[in-house]
Amino acid sequence: xSCPQGEFELKRYPRRKQETLQAWNxxxxxxxxxxxxxxxxxxxxxxxxGALAIALSPASSWTDSALSARATQLNCSLNAVAxxxxxxxxxxxxxxxxxxxxxxxxxLPYFEYQLAMLARSMSAGDTLFCAGMDKHLSPQTATIIQxxxxxxxxxxxxxxxxxxxxxxxxxxxxxxxxxxxxxxxFAGGDLIAGPNVFSGEKLDIGSRFLLxxxxxxSPVERAADLACGNGVLGISALQQGLAVNMLFVxxxxxxxxxxxxxxxxxxxxxxxxxxxxxxxxxxxxxxxLVLCNPPFHLGHTVDDYAxxxxxxxxxxxxxxxxxxxxxxxRHLPYATSLRRLFKQxxxxxxxxxxxxxxxLRS
Numbered sequence: 001x002s003c004p005q006g007e008f009e010l011k012r013y014p015r016r017k018q019e020t021l022q023a024w025n026x027x028x029x030x031x032x033x034x035x036x037x038x039x040x041x042x043x044x045x046x047x048x049x050g051a052l053a054i055a056l057s058p059a060s061s062w063t064d065s066a067l068s069a070r071a072t073q074l075n076c077s078l079n080a081v082a083x084x085x086x087x088x089x090x091x092x093x094x095x096x097x098x099x100x101x102x103x104x105x106x107x108l109p110y111f112e113y114q115l116a117m118l119a120r121s122m123s124a125g126d127t128l129f130c131a132g133m134d135k136h137l138s139p140q141t142a143t144i145i146q147x148x149x150x151x152x153x154x155x156x157x158x159x160x161x162x163x164x165x166x167x168x169x170x171x172x173x174x175x176x177x178x179x180x181x182x183x184x185x186f187a188g189g190d191l192i193a194g195p196n197v198f199s200g201e202k203l204d205i206g207s208r209f210l211l212x213x214x215x216x217x218s219p220v221e222r223a224a225d226l227a228c229g230n231g232v233l234g235i236s237a238l239q240q241g242l243a244v245n246m247l248f249v250x251x252x253x254x255x256x257x258x259x260x261x262x263x264x265x266x267x268x269x270x271x272x273x274x275x276x277x278x279x280x281x282x283x284x285x286x287x288x289l290v291l292c293n294p295p296f297h298l299g300h301t302v303d304d305y306a307x308x309x310x311x312x313x314x315x316x317x318x319x320x321x322x323x324x325x326x327x328x329x330r331h332l333p334y335a336t337s338l339r340r341l342f343k344q345x346x347x348x349x350x351x352x353x354x355x356x357x358x359x360l361r362s
Contacts, residue, residue, distance in 0.1 A: 008079050012049055013071035014278070014309060023049035023075070026159030027131040031101045032056070034129045034163060043093055044084070045114060047104035047169040050075035052101050053084050059096060064089035064110070064196050066251040066277045087194060088253040088276075089114075093121050104132035104141060109195035111141075112177040115148040124170030131163045144275040148172065186211045186236040189266045194254035195231040198295070200230060206354050207293050210327040211236055213356055214347040217325060218242075220288035224249055224317070226279060226310055231259030233291040238270045243289060245271040249279060259323075280313040288322045290314040304332045315341040318361040326357045 001008050001024045010023035028051040035042070035056055044052040045062045049070030053061050061084045063069055069086055076083040087094050089110075100118060105111050118128065128149055132141065134157060142152045142164055149166035157163075180200040181192040186208075193200035199207070214237065223243035225234030227250055236245045248259040256276040263272045275283065280290075292314060294307035311334065314324040324342070328334050330353060338345045342359030349356040 001028075001051060001055075001065055003029060003055055004036055005032060008051075008054050008075075010049055010051055010054070010075050011071075011078065013074055014305075016305060023071070025050035025133060026161035027103055027133050027163075028052060029159055030131045030161050030163040034131075034165065035099070035101060039360055040098050041096040042099040042101060043097040043206060044091075045100060045118075046105050048103065048352060050140070052103075054079050054081050056101065057081065058084045060085040060094035060099075061089045061095045062085050062089065062114075064253050066253070066305055070278060071079070089327045090194070090253050090257045093117060095121065095235045096109070097122055098126050098234040099260065100126070100128045102130045104127065104130050104137060105196070106136070107196050108138055108140070108144065109177055109180070112147075113195040113218060114178055115145060116172070119148040122168035122170075124168055126168040128168065129163060129167045130133075130165075133161050135160070137162060144294075164271070184232055184236070185240070186214075186230055187262070187266055188235075188239045191230045191232055191235075191262050192265075193258035193262075196252060196254045197258050198229045198252075200258070203232065203361055204229075204293065207328070207352045209294065209349065209351065210291070210325070210356050214240060214242065216348055217289065217323075221245060222285070222287050223284075223289040223291065224280065224287045225259070226290050226292040226296050226314060226315075227251075228259050229255050229293075231262045234259070235262060235266055235291065237289075237291060238267055245273075247273045247275060247285065249275045249277070251278060268360075279310050283317065285317065286319045286322075288319055290318060290322070290324045292324065292326045294326065294328065304334070306332065307332065308337050311337050311341055315359070315361060320361060322361045324357075324359040324361075327354055327360070328357065329353065329356055335352070338356075 012023045042058045044058045093200045145152045152163045222245045224247040228248040294310045343362035344360040346358045
């Protein structure tokens with residue numbers, strides 16, 4: 001990556017053979033152009049693979065993603081650059097933040113939440129720079145920024161991306177674009193989640209389909225809810241007596257916070273634990289059952305690679321005779337991966353859109 005701050009080598013994480021995507025894009029380069037070579041304190045936000053952190057040496061990096069944090073760590077080491085202080089999305093951004101360099105996130109509610117938090121944390125005169133790829137930006141991007149920061153500058157786009165800038169006024173609204181919720185009878189009550197948690201305002205139809213067939217499963221001692229989101233699958237399994245102990249796992253800090261809060265409200269005595277990281281990778285625990293409604297996007301790109309990685313992690317974490325129970329869109333080619341990893345693969349249920357798979361570990 002060549003930018004005003006120098007030349008750097010960056011690799012995507014997780015890595016895969018014959019990678020076709022690079023670890024930075026035009027939005028990163030526009031932000032780095034705007035930063036120049038000034039050494040003033042800054043905060044980087046939603047840095048996907050560390051392009052901003054490596055070039056700018058920020059005081060802090062504010063992110064929701066354990067995968068992005070790992071990518072930044074690895075790329076900082078690769079370029080012999082000190083890793084910035086990591087601040088999770090569930091915490092307030094760290095001071096001082098005279099300048100903020102922000103990748104516009106995929107979720108607009110999350111974008112609003114971050115802007116509201118930044119408006120409260122930045123002093124009058126501090127500068128916000130946001131950038132995103134044109135094909136992913138909402139037509140409302142500038143309007144949303146203006147809601148929290150006032151006048152927005154938008155120079156002509158370059159590199160198939162656009163840059164937005166605004167100066168903090170020191171004033172902010174009392175709007176709280178944070179928590180969302182819905183009632184879930186399977187979980188025994190309302191499920192609450194922050195703005196960057198998958199399907200936070202309604203029960204995902206894939207999860208619903210799995211839940212409708214969950215009674216086909218046999219009770220186990222120890223289970224995991226992999227890519228747990230707000231914890232709907234794991235909490236429902238505990239409510240139905242299908243597990244005694246449940247580990248909730250997600251790469252999103254907000255998802256883990258939501259699952260933890262929902263367990264505290266809805267479960268009286270269940271044994272639960274939580275892991276914010278790259279799925280089950282590196283964990284020594286073994287499970288008799290893993291439940292999973294895997295993501296099928298890498299950022300904005302439809303890609304089943306993230307899901308296939310989770311299948312492998314589940315297979316490696318199951319005891320002999322343990323099961324992975326997975327709900328997935330019919331068009332996603334998981335059958336080949338499942339049959340390679342598990343000695344027996346069955347379809348528990350299927351409809352016009354989803355298949356609930358069960359893979360039995362040898």
